[in-house]
Amino acid sequence: MNQRSLLVRAIWFLAIGWWATPIVVNIAWALNVTVILAPIGIKLINLVPTVLTLQEPRSFTAPAAARGQHSLAVRALYFVGIGWWLSFLWANLAALLAVTIVGLPVAIWMVNRLPFVTSLYRFHG
Template sequence: MAEQRSFLARALWFVVVGWWATPVLVNVAWFLNVTVVGIPIGIKLINLVPTALTLKEPRDLDAEDGGSQHGLLLRAVYFVLVGWWASLLWANLAAFLAVTVVGLPIAIWMFGRLPYVTSLYRF
């Protein structure tokens, strides 16, 4: 499992870079998702949102109780039926909450869950 950076480093990253880079990343990813050819890159960018926001490192799922990721076929079907629209709503709600001081912790939590809402990718 990758070692997480210190809280201070992650907070500083969020204040200097993460707050503005994450919406740019999400919009670029959604532009790519609109094009059929760009979907793989768009999904990969969405999976990077927690790292772009707060430098959060992915978990090592094999070492945890949950085992591994869901199968690719299940994740693809989920994305086509639910993930593409649910994650767009989820990301916009998180962005709205991020502009309020009270909603900021919830927004950070929501952005951290965006890969799962999009394609059942456990980050």
């Protein structure tokens, strides 16, 4: 799918993205601390770049996504011990930086790495 124009993405950010991103981040984090709702929380985390700037979700194929990934067991242990609280701090710092012109580039970089910070998940492609 084609990326939306920079103008559309900028308007989205100014009208919605800057205030909706912290809401989505904190809902995702609340879902992640539950066992049953964590998969929905992870999906929301993967949508944070879209909520912030309408960045298209990354596409990947199963073989490409599997390359270079830590095992599910390692990722689960990381999430339980570190990922759930580190992603909360990381995402909220990114949301705070996003409301400043100087911090916006750093915020975009941070939200693009949020899946890795949360569960060591690496996007490819």
